Structure formats: structure tokens, C-alpha cells
Amino acid sequence: MEWCFAMPKIELHAHLNGSIRDSTLLGLAKALGEKGKIVFSEFEHVILNHDRSLREVFKLFDLIHMVTTDHEIVTRITKEVVEDFAAENVVYLELRTTPKRNDLVGMSKRSYVEAVVNGLRDVSTVEVNFSSCTTGGSLNPVCRNNACTGTAKKKIYVRLLLSIDRRETTEAAIETVKLALEMRHLGVMGVDLSGNPIIGEWVTFLPALKFAQEQGLSVTLHCGEVPNMEEIRRMLEFLPQRIGHACFLGEEEWKKLKSSKIPVEICLTSNVQTNTISSLDVHHFEDLYKSKHPIVLCTDDAGVFSTSLSKEYSIASSTFGIGKKEMFHLARNAIDFIFAGDGVKEELKHIFDSAALKLDL
Ligand code: IMP
Ligand code: ZN
Numbered sequence: 001m002e003w004c005f006a007m008p009k010i011e012l013h014a015h016l017n018g019s020i021r022d023s024t025l026l027g028l029a030k031a032l033g034e035k036g037k038i039v040f041s042e043f044e045h046v047i048l049n050h051d052r053s054l055r056e057v058f059k060l061f062d063l064i065h066m067v068t069t070d071h072e073i074v075t076r077i078t079k080e081v082v083e084d085f086a087a088e089n090v091v092y093l094e095l096r097t098t099p100k101r102n103d104l105v106g107m108s109k110r111s112y113v114e115a116v117v118n119g120l121r122d123v124s125t126v127e128v129n130f131s132s133c134t135t136g137g138s139l140n141p142v143c144r145n146n147a148c149t150g151t152a153k154k155k156i157y158v159r160l161l162l163s164i165d166r167r168e169t170t171e172a173a174i175e176t177v178k179l180a181l182e183m184r185h186l187g188v189m190g191v192d193l194s195g196n197p198i199i200g201e202w203v204t205f206l207p208a209l210k211f212a213q214e215q216g217l218s219v220t221l222h223c224g225e226v227p228n229m230e231e232i233r234r235m236l237e238f239l240p241q242r243i244g245h246a247c248f249l250g251e252e253e254w255k256k257l258k259s260s261k262i263p264v265e266i267c268l269t270s271n272v273q274t275n276t277i278s279s280l281d282v283h284h285f286e287d288l289y290k291s292k293h294p295i296v297l298c299t300d301d302a303g304v305f306s307t308s309l310s311k312e313y314s315i316a317s318s319t320f321g322i323g324k325k326e327m328f329h330l331a332r333n334a335i336d337f338i339f340a341g342d343g344v345k346e347e348l349k350h351i352f353d354s355a356a357l358k359l360d361l
Contacts, residue, residue: 003324004313008091008355010334010348011298011309013220013244013265015163015194016097016116017064018301019081022047025303028067038066050306054225054274058196060304070105071115078119084302086126086156088310091351092338096161096192096220099176109179113162117186120158127155129344130187157348159340161220163192164208166200173208181215189339190218190241197225202234209238218339220265224248225276236260242337244298246284247276263294263337268315269307270300280319289320289330296334328352328361 025047033040043063052060068074078095085093097116099109107115120130162180164173180188191212193205209219218241224232227248235243236256244265249257257264266285271277277284288295297312299305317327332352335345355361 001310001314001317003359003361004317004327005088005310006359007313007328007331007361008089008352009309009313009331010092010296010338011085011090012094012242012296012334012337013267013298013300014081014085014093014095015301016078016081016095017068018061018304019084019095019299020064020068020077020303021080021084022303022306024077024080025064025067028073029063032067052273052304054197054276057274057301057304065100069102071107071111071118074112074115075119075122078116079122081302082120082123082128082156082158083125085309086123086154088308090156090309092157092159092335092340092344092348094159094161094189094339096163096194098163098165098194099179109175110182113160113179113183113186113188116160117183120187125154127153128158129155130158130160131185157340157344158187159338160186160188161190161192161218161339162188163194164205166193166195166197166205168195168200168204170204170207173205174211177208177212177215177217180212180217184217190220192219192244193221194244195222197222197228202231206234206238209240218242220244224253229253236262241339244300245271245276247271249284258291258293261294263296264288265298266295267298267300268312268319269305273305280315283319285316286320289322294333294337295330296337297330325361328356 029043030040032038046060046063099112101107101109120128162176164176177191180191212219220242221235221240222245223235223243224246229250232249232253236253240262242263242265246257246264268280268283272280297316299307299309299312302308313327316322335348
């Protein structure tokens with residue numbers, strides 16, 4: 001569907017390393033194989049197999065972590081991911097990533113995030129607005145790409161969320177929140193809780209997430225990827241600013257979610273590929289959409305699941321019989337759920353309204 005590609009879109013649930021280009025991942029794995037650090041043929045098979053369970057997806061993430069070893073690679077992946085989203089008319093992107101420490105290459109959580117920010121600066125195909133200090137149309141002085149030359153180019157707003165991995169300790173999670181607070185001026189808007197859903201306990205992360213909210217950061221949680229009702233209930237009681245997935249909610253949790261009005265980041269392809277949802281026709285998107293619960297379509301891991309935001313819109317439209325104009329409204333409604341401030345929201349409304357006229361939406 002050409003119009004799904006052409007219309008402006010907002011992406012709020014995209015993991016940086018899960019959005020890596022296949023070709024980049026293959027190239028990096030090959031280079032590591034040539035250095036004798038991995039057996040390339042074993043990994044080639046994993047990368048090229050696109051039908052993965054949730055367990056296999058996390059295996060692939062371990063591989064991705066092995067190849068994304070240094071700052072230059074993190075910078076390159078970030079640049080490519082932003083360029084790929086911008087190329088399909090994503091106008092606002094909240095990119096999340098887990099700050100990683102790698103003593104072998106002198107990488108700290110902070111230098112990891114700085115490498116990500118350098119990737120935003122390196123983008124050349126599109127104008128990137130990434131600092132929350134940027135107001136109105138004025139441009140960030142630290143911006144090195146074409147945005148600073150004043151040339152009229154396609155524009156994308158990018159904001160960052162730092163992820164807490166469920167493998168982490170309370171102390172490590174608090175360290176990530178502190179880092180997010182220190183890097184607010186570089187467009188870090190909040191924190192995410194993600195990682196293998198069968199690992200870790202809610203009480204471990206709660207102090208860090210509470211601290212984040214107290215300090216004015218926004219919080220989004222991977223919620224209900226597995227049927228852990230106790231955790232789902234506690235997550236909803238915490239009142240995060242958004243949640244991702246919401247697949248395994250029981251009747252009581254479902255009621256709680258609906259009355260809370262917490263926006264849900266919906267990742268159709270990801271849910272089906274990881275068998276979190278058995279098939280699209282029974283996906284909870286339909287119920288949430290019909291009951292006008294706040295929802296936003298997202299990719300989760302565009303690289304790992306071989307998808308794109310345009311594809312997700314196209315799938316939703318054809319599966320649930322939603323027309324072009326309604327899909328446009330669905331995309332535009334996401335403005336209300338972004339973590340950036342009112343200035344950016346106003347600019348996005350303007351972008352969507354001009355596109356509506358131009359594309360007859
Ligand atoms: P990164 O944080 O940029 O390294 O992105 C990859 C990471 O995102 C993975 O290692 C996981 O921790 C997390 N992730 C990606 N997809 C999912 C998901 O579906 N559920 C939970 N965590 C995920
Ligand atoms: Zn996710």
C-alpha cells in the first residue's frame with residue numbers, strides 16, 4: 001500500500017540494535033569471523049532464518065551484542081537506523097537502547113550513549129532534530145549534519161529512551177536512570193524496561209523506575225509478553241506513561257488497562273513472529289482500536305523481524321479493514337503519546353496537517 005509508505009508516521013517502540021539492517025549485521029558477523037572471533041557459518045544461518053521464536057530472538061540479540069563491540073559500530077548502526085526510518089516517512093522516532101559497558105574496548109554506559117548521539121549527528125540523508133533543547137524551528141548548535149547548513153531537507157525528530165535490561169540489578173538500573181537524567185540535553189526523554197521477559201523480577205526494577213518518574217522522566221514498560229499476572233498488575237498500578245505489547249492480560253488486567261487509559265505500543269509482526277499472539281486475526285489491536293483506547297503501531301525490531309513501520313500500517317489496514325483516512329488518524333493520534341514536549345507536538349500537528357492536504361487524507 002503506497003499510501004502507508006507516503007504518509008507521515010510516528011515510531012515509539014524501536015530498539016536500536018533490533019532495528020539493524022540485515023546487510024550490516026551480516027557484514028559485521030563476517031568481519032568478526034575473519035578475525036577468528038566467531039564461526040561465521042553458524043551465525044549466517046541464524047541471521048538468515050527469519051522465522052524465530054521469542055527464545056531464538058533473544059539468541060539473535062546475543063549475537064548482535066557480540067558484533068556491536070565498539071563505539072564506531074554503535075554510531076554506524078544508529079545513523080543507518082535513523083536514515084531507514086526517515087526514508088519511509090517516519091517524522092518522529094523514539095529510539096530505545098540499553099547502554100552497555102564493555103571494558104575490553106573502553107566502553108562505559110555513558111560513552112555508549114555518546115556513540116549513539118554521534119550516530120544522530122552523522123545522519124546525512126535527512127535533517128535530524130534530536131535535542132530536547134531545540135525549540136520551535138531553531139536548530140541544535142551541536143548538530144553537525146546538513147541541518148546546520150540551512151538546506152531544506154526532509155526532517156525527522158529523534159528522541160532517545162534508555163532501556164533497563166531485565167538481567168540488570170537495582171544498582172545498574174539506577175545507574176541507567178541517572179545517565180538518562182544527565183543526558184536529557186541530548187534528547188533522552190525517558191527509560192524503558194525490556195529484555196527477556198522470563199528473567200528478573202518487578203521489585204528489582206521498581207526503585208529505579210520510581211526514581212525516574214520522580215525526576216520527571218517518562219517511563220514505558222514491556223508489559224505482558226508472558227502470562228505473569230502478578231507482574232502485569234503491578235506494572236499497571238505503577239502507572240507508566242506507556243506500555244509495550246500487553247499480550248497476556250487476563251480479564252481483570254484488561255479492565256484495569258482500559259480504565260487507566262495508558263497508551264499501548266502495538267507491535268503486530270513482532271507478536272506473531274515470537275508466537276506471543278497466535279495469529280493476527282485474534283490480536284488485541286482490534287479490541288483496543290474499537291474501544292478507542294490510546295494505541296500506536298510500532299515495529300519493535302524492524303531488522304530482526306524484517307518489517308518496517310509502513311508494513312505494520314499496511315498489515316493493520318488489511319487485517320482489520322481500516323481505511324486510509326482512519327489509518328492516517330491513527331498515525332496522527334500518536335502525537336499525544338510522544339515523550340517530547342509541547343513544542344514538538346505542535347510542529348508534528350503541522351506536519352501531519354500539511355501532509356493530509358497534500359496526500360488527500
Ligand atoms: P538494544 O537495547 O539497542 O541493544 O536493542 C536490543 C535489545 O532490546 C535486546 O537485547 C532486548 O533486550 C531488547 N528487546 C528487543 N525486542 C524485545 C522484545 O520483544 N521484548 C523484550 N525486549 C526486547
Ligand atoms: Zn520491544
